[in-house]
Amino acid sequence: MSASSDGSPSYARTPRTTPTRYKDRATWEQEAIHAVLDEAYICHLGFVADGAPVVLPTIYARVGSRLYIHGSTGSRPLRAATAEQGLPVCVTVTLVDALVLTKSAFNHSVNFRSVVAHGTAHQVTDPAELDVALAALVDHAVPGRSGEVRPANAKELAATAVIRLELDEVSAKTRADDAGDDPEDQDLPHWSGLIPVTTVHGAPVPYDEAVPLPAHLRRYPR
């Protein structure tokens, strides 16, 4: 952990979190990184199995400078993370904000915010930490949810596995450019502009009509 040039807390830069291109899109500031991690709730978990890359989507939650990533006992990454040496992983989270359509094919792009975290993941084995991690996983997409459900019983806990990744070697990248077309393209007759992209959470659809919608779900649709 270190401080950036303006004094706000930042994660330390390393060679693999320092881009070779579009350097101005990268940041190591905690606030920017945590904001992306807290808005999204699906990550893509990368690991190496038999020498080859594997990328799987799963849910995660952030608690301070830790990521908790959901798995199940028996899944490949989880078995590897139980070993003492842990599992080298890359966890990537991506939010898409707009399609960028320019007058030239070449300048077409996507406005996005992403976080890439490198490190070694370990399975959470301490019962108290597992409680915190599971509550965080349930609350991440739907704040307040974990207090309004039946907690896991012993059999369910035994079938659940969570891995922990300390945020340490991590950066965010943002492309939020709306600068438009290159000067030499501006007089071309083609349409150019942005198509905004948003993720919409609809009105809750109940399984059990007899239960009224609780307060923690009244934020939907959003």
Next chain:
Amino acid sequence: MSASSDGSPSYARTPRTTPTRYKDRATWEQEAIHAVLDEAYICHLGFVADGAPVVLPTIYARVGSRLYIHGSTGSRPLRAATAEQGLPVCVTVTLVDALVLTKSAFNHSVNFRSVVAHGTAHQVTDPAELDVALAALVDHAVPGRSGEVRPANAKELAATAVIRLELDEVSAKTRADDAGDDPEDQDLPHWSGLIPVTTVHGAPVPYDEAVPLPAHLRRYPR
């Protein structure tokens, strides 16, 4: 390529595209796999660099049984994919359809559709194939777009790199379950149900007000 039990064309199963859990969620059918690949347009590209996994978001397009994945000359995966032996990759595409909120914490889930493709990627070097790939990349998110823009010039083409992955070892997974709560939880007082999740593409925002909206963009907002 092979045929599934109902005769529809399928990709061949391999050990790493055969799940150890939730086997009924997996399919190798081309139609289901291609539908996911054609609806999404962001993939997470996994590769191994210096022995460690790296996962980066990027855009892609499908042409038949090939994926074209966008990069730029100079980026790490692209440099590796120029080598004759290519770059072992895992390309994962994920669509989220709903948050699944159950009366038990344990059964909380996400309805999703995902595709995971394993293989060795190679850089596209043939100029005719590169033309096809770049048009597919521009048209994927916005059909019809490539015919309505200035094509790339020689300098731009030299700065663009695309890698090709033959779809061969690939599967899709779908969770579309709305079965709800376990029987033993059904009388609990907690709310349970689905929160639908959709990706919305808004009305186009022009850079250049003088150009009217062309036909290929009149599908937005959607």
